[in-house]
Amino acid sequence: MGHHQTLMEGEDTCPYDAFYASKEAETWRSNALLTVDAILVVIMVGIGAYGHHYRHRPFTRFLYDGATSLFLPIMSYVVSGIGGTYMTAFTNAHSAILVGECQAAFTTRLVIGWACLVQIVAINISVVVAGDEREGRNTGPSVVLLVQAMWTCYLAIYYAGLDIDTFGFVFKTFAARMSSLLGFLYLGTFVIIFAKMTFKFHAFYKVRRSIALGLNPRLVVGYMEQLNNRSQPSERAPPPLLVMGEETSRVKKQPRGYCFVRMSEEARTNNMLVTIDKIWLLEDMLLGSSTRLKDVCLSFTLFKLLRCRFARYTIAEAGFHKVNNFFWRVLLKDGDDERVFRVIADELSFLYDYYYSSLSISYPSRRMSILSIIISLLSIGGCLSLMFALRGYWSYASQFVCEVNCPATHDKLEYLGFGNYYIDHVLVHLLAALVVLTEARDIASYICSNWTKVALICGYVKHASWQQSRAWRGCVSRVLQCRCKLFKIWEDKMNQCSILMLRPAKTPLAFLGRLINTPQRKKKIPRAVKASIINALRSYEESRRTNGMASMPRSLQVGEELCWMFDDEGTCDTMLVCHIATSILEVRSHQHQPFSNHRITATHLSRYCAYLVAYSPELLPDDDAWCKSLYEAVKKDADRALAGGIRASTPEAEYHQLVELLSTRPMHEVLQKGVELGKRLAGMIEREDTIWEVLAGFWSEMILYVAPSENINGHAEAIARGGELITLLWALLAHVGIVGRSHNAPVSASDVV
Known part of the structure; x- marks a missing residue:
């Protein structure tokens, strides 16, 4: 672990062996704690950023909370133990004193830099939810992360401000140390940390007061009351449900929420409000032949309706009945079962992003998205510069350097090194690479997410200049074609148990x-x-009344017994x-x-x-x-x-x-x-x-019978785990007008034989 140079005379009187054993034990202890911290970081990042299907399970939540709680105390303990300059003295039986003056200034800086990089990752994966108070799911930016960032900044100022000048310990002010390239990069890291935290707080409070985002369920309920049954433009088009543009229209408060000031057909057509029927009926080379893109916008509209249910509005108040005719007449009649499942899966994906994603507060706003991308690019640039700057410090061979002196024997001063400096370098480089990956993931999510696709489609519908410009059409088309499976929440899988x-x-x-x-x-x-479930749904009334049991005895003719x-x-x-x-x-x-x-x-x-x-x-x-x-x-x-x-x-x-x-x-x-x-x-x-x-029909009817439920919290937890087939059917049934189970008594033998 450690190494030392051969000492001069006096080895038999000065307690060198005790000194070596003590310093090597201290080095092992520090590196062991750093290794534990590295494992905790892997747990935090793995579960927080890439384990959304398992993040909300009790066991993984315990691991994540434990790793988050233990990381900073362990790091602080290591820094306080190795930071600065400290003296150690050993005395043997002959009263000979050996004095060691040790320091690990550069190691301390690397450890603190490592902590700064972890702070950036933690901020990136932290969830911020700005919803309606009725939803009960508001989650503001983590004050704990802010306190941890301030504490890390304090450690950097207090410990990393110590420098070495030919082994003469000289205290340099923090401002003076920032004149070096490495110090400037550390300062930039803290600027990025606090810029990210400031952005999170600003976006949270802005989105929470937004009529298009945080307060949207109240407006949707008011808007659905204003719609009349004659507003549907076509038999093949959905009703004029809201997609985007609410913030550009005048709204007013009412006893049950918000509503638009002017709601005539002319006002709805001429203002900047985008409704799903406008997108659906658009005859355009870019969107006219793309059912997939129109379905994404439909999913976004349904997501807004589903948020009303999570806000504890009834099905009637949220206006679910406005869309069930469209489902029966178009989606369930087309014979494309995959399409129906895809529309609802995208709807639940929007809901997951809004309630459980770290980027949901900045997805819908173009300015906030651009600002977030700029901060991410600066973070990537800072990490790459840090890795480049550290190349000049690979010559440092040891983590701890000690100046050893034995006054009783007048031994020559010796400089001893302990620990392998490459450990710190590797950890910092790995974390810097991890930050780059998480930032690149965030940027890619802005570009490839369905939120961006919906925003671009709405912008394309609102601006005639976009439709007439070949350059704009090309840019929009390229972004709309961008897909990434990394951000796909619904895996289209079902658990199996026997x-x-x-x-x-x-x-x-x-x-x-x-x-x-x-x-x-x-x-x-x-x-x-999927085909069997949709076929059973098309004749759902019988399965809803009997929970599927009537069909099996009759079809199999098994008899009354x-x-x-x-x-x-x-x-x-x-x-x-x-x-x-x-x-x-x-x-x-x-x-x-x-x-x-x-x-x-x-x-x-x-x-x-x-x-x-x-x-x-x-x-x-x-x-x-x-x-x-x-x-x-x-x-x-x-x-x-x-x-x-x-x-x-x-x-x-x-x-x-x-x-x-x-x-x-x-x-x-x-x-x-x-x-x-x-x-x-x-x-x-x-x-x-x-x-x-017969068994296929029975099980299809059974899953449709149990799917309707008022247990909104249970389905919210299922969505947090990545989604369940029964949750997808729960949302689908709500949109076709099935919102509860029949409370009739179970069917008797005399009824089915």
Whole structure:
């Protein structure tokens, strides 16, 4: 770890060994703490910037909060321990005194510079939300980050102000030290930190008072009241819902929020207010043939409506009924199931950006976006300059330099070095590169985000000069074509979970997943699943009344003896019974690859519903604590029965062994019902295609039945995790006019046989 030069005479009387051991231990301790701090930085940045799907889970939130809380105290301890000049003295049995005068001035500066870079990253990934008070989601700029920045500035002034002049310790003022290139770069770093904090505070308070952003739900509600049913311009176009331009129109307060001063058709047409029908009906080479771009603007409009629901306005107050006819008449009639899911996914993406992104407060404003990009470019330039300037300091070989003297023996002065200086260099360069990456990511998000696309499209619609200028058209077209998967929140995947784990994975990753109680796997949503759900939605009234259970006994003609399974059952009971039956049928099935679309739909939705019961019961109709306890009880019985595993060579043998294991001892009632239903379905294997078709319809109806909910907070948490299929369906159903479940009693056997 350390190294030293050979000492002159007097080694037998002066306590050199004790001095070496003490300084090497101190060097090891400092570097160990710096390594811990580096790990904490990785956790902070990884979870804060790139782990949005996991940031809001309890375990990762604990890691993030712990790393944020411990980083600065550890760094301060290291700086206070190595900063400045300090004396150490050792005495041996002969009363010979060895005096060591040590300093680590440049190491201290690098550590403080490292802390400054971490502050920039922390500011970049901090979330600021400026919403309506009714939403209850306002999150101002972090005062803790401001205090940490001030404390880091104090450490820089107090400790980094000490310099060395031929090992004679001379105190230089901070202003004098700033004359050097490195000092100027450090000063620039602090300027960037406080500029970013000032920008965050200014943007937060400005956006919070903006009628187009922070107060927008109140205006949307007032605007929807002002609209009349005759304002829809075309059968294929959406109603004139707000997109952008509210800040350019005169508004006034009213008892229930805000409304526009003039609301005649002429005023709406001539002012700078952009509504979705203007974009939809625009016949233009740039936008006229691009359904994708028009759909992004539609998603932005729907996002504004959905914000009203998060602001605790009712569906009627927010005017959801104005858009449901358009959904039924256009989107759900086009036969493009992927398009419907994409529109709602983009809507939830806008909502995620607004509530959980670090850039949402500056997305909609052109000036704030440009200012933020300028600050980011300055930050990138400063980091690159810092890495370039540090090239001249690679000659420093040691982290600590000590001047050693033994007065009793009149030994010659020795200069000893401890620690490897390259450790500090590597850490600073890695962090500087990390800052560059985060700043570049922010700049790219401004250019490629859907917010920018909507703003450009609205500007293009409002300004005729843009439409007539070939240069403007070219610039707008290039930006609109820009896409980046890095900023895609919705992964188009669904979690999968199964009670009957016939062959549980034994990899370390799978064991860790079971230890921290995470879903077993995540799969891309098959197109067949989307098509089946949309087809069920087109005939939603029956599934809404019976929660899907009426179709299965009637279609399969299983008779009255099985209908008792579904009488007086909760939703979670029904889902688990049918999940177990579907899993048993999957084992029994003779069908080989490729599987039919109906089988793919039934198995994927069955495992997804089991995941909802196990991991997200708050999104289901039944009590969440009861659902979770029910799943754990059934899962425990199933695992106990299948502990020995399934050993069979054919699907039929595997099926018989599975049923035998699940029937040899008393089991939970839900497990018994699931096995009995599974046996009955497997007994009709000659009608396999029909069985899978009916099960696909049942599970599609079931997921539509459980999706409507008033649990807005639960869906908000799901959006924070990156989105759930049931949350996407929740938003879709609200836009087509389905906002709650039927409270009718469960359908009886006499009704379905």
